[in-house]
Amino acid sequence: MKILTAKQLANADKVTLEKQDITSEELMERAATLVFNEIHNRLQGAPIPIKIFCGIGNNGGDGLVIARHLIQHGYHVTVFVVNYSDKRSDDFLANYDKLKEVTRDWPQLIKKTDDFPEINTGDFVIDAMFGIGLNRPIKGWLADLVELINKSQAFILAIDMPSGLFSDKIPGNDAAVIKANFTLSFQAPKLVFFLPETMDYVGDLQILDIGLDREFLSNIQSKVYLVGQEEALSLYKPRKANSHKGDYGHALIVGGSYGKIGSVLLTATSALKTGSGLCSLYIPKCGYHALQTGLPEAMVLTDEGEELLSSFPADFTSDVVCFGMGAGTANETVEALRELLENTNSPMVIDADGLNILSKNRDLLNLLPKNSVLTPHPGELKRLIGDWADDFDKLEKVRDFSRKYGLTIVVKGAHSFTIDREETYINNSGNPGMATAGSGDVLSGVIASLIGQGYEPVSAAVLGVFLHGSAGDIAASKIGYESVLAGDIAKNIGKAIRDLFQEPVHDSEKN
């Protein structure tokens, strides 16, 4: 699914009005009625107090339409007009009049702190103050109102966007932003819904298809995509009946050191679980017995170093090499990586200490085979590209780095971002149960396996990140977040692949 900017959405809006020959008021009615339907489906007529805070632009107009339908269906609704300006939009005004037709309870105006209502824990608050039209941070009494709503512990539903969030920049540390429990957003997800600095404001997320012009949307240029089941399935290559293990790639996993042999075991297990035909490990001697016992399906080659990697078998051939898990950053190991890079032309996967070695020995970056995949978590990323001012700046810096060295970078996190030159793919699977030791090692194995099987490295990264998250979701659904171990993620990769073909349970996006 494409992620669109506020400007692109406004254009789609304009084209839709022309092509469908409808007024903007009709489009607002359509969009807000979809919101009403979602609320009505969930509340089923429950007599809870609903407090709707409407701005005076079109986001506020949506709020008024929602209010009208809720009142007509017998809900207990109080409407507040947050009068931050007298420049009310036409569609706001039209719906203000229409509200008169269904209620004698006139909306309450809020113009200053004294006008604030009481908001109680059991209230259902609808935030329709600002949407994509916010153009400066929320300040003054408006900020106090946002704080009052946030502190109320009422359930907060944000319409289109939590008020205070911009679609294209970070609001800043002292800015007021609604912290929603749920966001119902129109037509396309916005980038800020997935960034570490802003995702917590969004709560659960659902995108409503409000029927903007299909042709315009499919032709619109966006280089940022949200990757869910549909996108992952489109990348998947089925296995052929008439095939043998030689068709599914030989993955070589290089890493491990004394006390950290488990990491390569996890990577190799996940490579095989993702479908590699063959998997070999190259490790220091101390791990030999553990690996041969722990994963009899893999072949194990040992370095001459007892506890550390110090070389690379130059005449060994494989379809992909994955380097770094548990490897440490000793000088001998730096030289082993140098030797490996000098002898490898096909794309590699570099993770963990492999990334730390690259950060400290930057000449090695130029030796990396083009289109290799790097999988840093935020700490490793910072060492690699330096610090960033905010998440938008981080994305720009990662794009520069990707372009400069011709690499695909997977920035791991709650939503992992795969960045390949100009393109950004945001993953939408996974859960906090995956914040556990070794889950990154499992991810490297998935991506390496897919590259070995012939996937383009960027596709391997995007599909691999999705499958990894989905395997984590399956594990968590069986045993709960806290109990998920990295090994459980590896165990469920097969099921994650099978689930690509299942009907989606619901159309809501995850956050």
Ligand SMILES: NC(=O)C1=CN([C@@H]2O[C@H](COP(=O)(O)OP(=O)(O)OC[C@H]3O[C@@H](n4cnc5c(N)ncnc54)[C@H](OP(=O)(O)O)[C@@H]3O)[C@@H](O)[C@H]2O)[C@@H](O)CC1
């Ligand atoms: N796209 C679609 O397809 C559809 C979109 N729809 C809906 O329209 C929404 C966008 O509506 P919108 O453009 O009227 O903007 P909105 O968010 O209501 O706010 C604008 C007002 O805020 C003001 N203002 C800004 N910042 C401020 C601040 N910090 N503090 C104080 N004031 C501030 C600004 O005034 P000014 O800058 O001139 O002072 C202006 O008056 C969108 O999110 C969705 O809900 C649907 O109805 C149908 C389909």
Ligand SMILES: Nc1ncnc2c1ncn2[C@@H]1O[C@H](COP(=O)(O)OP(=O)(O)O)[C@@H](O)[C@H]1O
């Ligand atoms: N809250 C979360 N939601 C979704 N995925 C997560 C979450 N926390 C961690 N993950 C995933 O788990 C993995 C953790 O990797 P990493 O930090 O390298 O762990 P390790 O170094 O222990 O192997 C990444 O793929 C990341 O995206």
Ligand SMILES: [K+]
């Ligand atoms: K809003």
